[in-house]
Amino acid sequence: MKQDQSKTPAMEGEVFYPPKNITRRANVKDYDQLYKQSIEDREGFWAEQAKRLKWYKKWDKVLDDSKKPFYKWFVGGKINIIQNAIDRHLHTWRRNKLALIWEGEPGDLRTFSYHALNREVSKFANILRSMGVKKGDIVTIYMPQIPELAFSMLACAKIGAAHSVVYGGFSVEALAERIADAKSRVLVTADGGWRRGKINDLKNIVDEAIKRSPTIESCIVVKRTGQEVYMESGRDFWYHDLITLPIACTNGCETEKTDAEDPLFILYTSGTTGKPKGLVHTHGGYSVYTSTTHNYVFDIKEEDRWWCAADPGWITGHSYIVYGPLINGATVMMYEGAPNYPYPNRWWQMIEKYGITILYTSPTAIRGLMRFGDEWPKRYNLSSLRLLGSVGEPINPEAWRWYHTVIGDNKCPIMDTWWQTETGGFLITPLPITPLKPGSATKPFFGNEVAVVDDNGNEVKTGEEGKLVIKSPWPGMARTIYGDPDRFIETYWKDFEKQGWYKAGDSARVDKDGYYWIIGRIDDVIKVSGYRLGTAEIESALVSHSAVSEAAAIGLPHELKGNAIHAFVILKAGTEATPQLANELRNHVASEVGPIAKPEDVTFVDTLPKTRSGKIMRRVLKAKALGQDVGDLSTLEE
């Protein structure tokens, strides 16, 4: 590959080489060699990585693939992620190192050393234990981005219970469904969170959701925003009251000695039916995978200040705000609010103020800040930055170049990491030593064999679009869908059952240099501002409205959000199609699912394109809306 400094959109020809000061210190020096080694001896590679962690008992077997696709890793091993993310640091100088720097949207600041983090987590773990929470339970957490969100996750893990974090931007129905599926008895929440100077009134949503959730016995509420909230006697407890009880403050809290394959958390994500899928991740493999990827890809060093500007309510926050970085003993930055509040300088100000060295965010956030112009970042000294990262959707070359030039001063390589809730950590990603092409996630991470294939599993030609598959297992992979192993097989493994490959649900192409270019989802998932939503969730919210008979939702390209939701609705006979009703339906979706799911527009139609078996052909709607060829219509009913 030749270096080409041209700024033309000829994406594949544009290559950026990492600067010497980065490659010299990189944690990996030779990708090709280590990749080859990791493929030739995958188990050996992962065993080597696992040795960097502390185990109560070493594993008997690295990989058990006797019940594919229900792979097990580090079988027989005993480990708790907390033993690695907190406990072991307490015996080293890291005890006094900052684990967490947190800034609230109103500007309040809280910091925690690893010692202090342990205190907080232990206190809350003691409370959960005293409430009878134990291994086998799933605690639902519905919170703003405040330190207690991380404490709650870590406290569950410490006592061997699993957590299910529901993103604080979700609404009543989405929360109630996830509580019901997890059968949670305990819910941890807050009175509210700050977003753009306003209170996101979480407790109100919780009260509504609990009415639909008979399993909830106790609700623990963090006081964050301070407005008056309803507290039901005997059910609702203030977090600050509980953690000052003598039982919370007893001498420490023993970390449960969990099995490597014990569930650490369940994270719900959208799929092809309205019911969200609870993906299960475990203590052992996930600890190894998140810490290894974080270490190699973001080249973490003791002096780094790491900022992953995602929400802990999504997998990015689980893997790369909370678990991976804490296992690596990093200093983690966390921010509560909107990037442009009160002004579009907020992020740049925080980078300067805290001396952030690595920033990991989404293309949507970059595009959103880019539109305010270069003046905002240029007022700040961003020279502490060493590496940048991107995740959640393909990054368009314009945003990539702006990020690289204006934020990174042309000296910070951008790690465009491709992965999913299902994968637990990065699967296709550059390393700091990788020559970069804007818009490409570059090459597979160690141990992973990846391909782009047609429906029969044949590799497509160089440059052609096909389905992205993962041909080999990795320790961070989700183990199953909670309570629905058949759906796990059906969704991810059925299409390439013969070959035993994992279907990612994305389309992609590979260029002549073996670089992967992710194109986007090819299933019924829409990525809006990097957030993952299922068409079915939006459609079921629409049909839950009394005026709606049938509905279809599609994603269409949007300059800032990547994709935006457009809805097509058939009304019940006798209902008048008015602009007011269209608006009401948009708001109805927002209040059922969450503001991120609010459709851009609602179009009233008389029919929807369907197959003979009654399945809505969303691709036909999409092609029509985009003025494209609608393709093969032989399966269309009418």
Ligand code: PRX
């Ligand atoms: O379509 C891909 C897109 O995000 C999907 C996974 O979404 P989710 O489970 O919410 O996880 C997001 C954070 C890991 C993928 O199937 N995606 C993620 N990262 C990238 C991406 N698309 C292109 N480039 C990426 N770097």
